[in-house]
Amino acid sequence: MSKKPFVDFRDIRSRITMEQVLEHYQLLDTFKRTGHSLSGPCPIHKGTNKTQFRVDTEKNIWNCFSECKHGGNTLDFICRMDNLSIHDAAIKACEWFEIPLDEVKGADTEPEEKTPAPKAAVKSKPAPPPAPDDNKPNPPLKFKLDKLQRDHPYLIQDRRLTQETIIDFGLGYFTGDRGMMVGHVVIPIHNIKGELVAYAGRWPGEPPDADTPKYKIPAGFKKSQEVFNLDRASKETGPLVIVEGFFDVIKLHQHGCRKVVAVMGDSMSTVQEELIRQHTDKSSHIIVMLDENEAGRVGRKDIAGRLSEHCLVKTHVFDKPDAEPEHLTPEEVEQLLGGTA
Ligand SMILES: [Zn+2]
Numbered sequence: 001m002s003k004k005p006f007v008d009f010r011d012i013r014s015r016i017t018m019e020q021v022l023e024h025y026q027l028l029d030t031f032k033r034t035g036h037s038l039s040g041p042c043p044i045h046k047g048t049n050k051t052q053f054r055v056d057t058e059k060n061i062w063n064c065f066s067e068c069k070h071g072g073n074t075l076d077f078i079c080r081m082d083n084l085s086i087h088d089a090a091i092k093a094c095e096w097f098e099i100p101l102d103e104v105k106g107a108d109t110e111p112e113e114k115t116p117a118p119k120a121a122v123k124s125k126p127a128p129p130p131a132p133d134d135n136k137p138n139p140p141l142k143f144k145l146d147k148l149q150r151d152h153p154y155l156i157q158d159r160r161l162t163q164e165t166i167i168d169f170g171l172g173y174f175t176g177d178r179g180m181m182v183g184h185v186v187i188p189i190h191n192i193k194g195e196l197v198a199y200a201g202r203w204p205g206e207p208p209d210a211d212t213p214k215y216k217i218p219a220g221f222k223k224s225q226e227v228f229n230l231d232r233a234s235k236e237t238g239p240l241v242i243v244e245g246f247f248d249v250i251k252l253h254q255h256g257c258r259k260v261v262a263v264m265g266d267s268m269s270t271v272q273e274e275l276i277r278q279h280t281d282k283s284s285h286i287i288v289m290l291d292e293n294e295a296g297r298v299g300r301k302d303i304a305g306r307l308s309e310h311c312l313v314k315t316h317v318f319d320k321p322d323a324e325p326e327h328l329t330p331e332e333v334e335q336l337l338g339g340t341a
Pocket of ligand 1: 043044064066067
């Protein structure tokens, strides 16, 4: 082992994909593909449930929600599959994928190798690999924005929100003169513990030009780690409604549908899936209600598929193209929830 060269794990990781690794183990066929997600039984603990193991083929990370309760990157996967140290997994990966060792010379750079595993550890179960950076939770914010104009016309007239809803969600037009939220309506985002982790900014109305985005999200904030409004929705009864956007949640909430959350986009991350699973059980009902467009239809199918082995899941199909939950009338919302209760 000591004769093996030091290698740069990060460099090796950047050269291989989860799909290649799964293909190497001849596992790729056992997974179902939806968008950037592969799901199937966990090859590490050799489980059978077809939704317990999930791979993000874009980020090249994996997660087992069942026995392993763990996730990681490509090299972590090889470690687990073959009971190897991270160093040996990296060397193996170079062999398998024909990466010349002299191109990836390094100093075994990552912290996991700082304390080499004792020799005996190879036979016993290796220590769980650290989760990739992407899985680190968003830290709670150390500040809170004030100077919020609650009765801004964008909220009252454009979005038709009541003062009660605006206060309830902490919305407001930021009237301060410093920071990235200047000139935006802010939407506080809380983690599952109810701690404030970010503000999303919405340009009030149609942006003036193509360079101004509708939404601003702080650079360091990982929306894949949070499910918007789940901290509050998890305490409510009735079916859990999953929608795309902030204003879908806010509007449905105003119409009396309190158990509503947003994945903040048209797909569900593995962390979001895990959060939703943790706050539902076999007797739960879920309604997946994404926007009625191509991306929404793809996302809807994926989310419903992934959650349906966990509990009862329905998808809501709008009869009009481009319909969004935000535009449902109070009567339609009532009917919808009445029909599933
Ligand atoms: Zn597993």
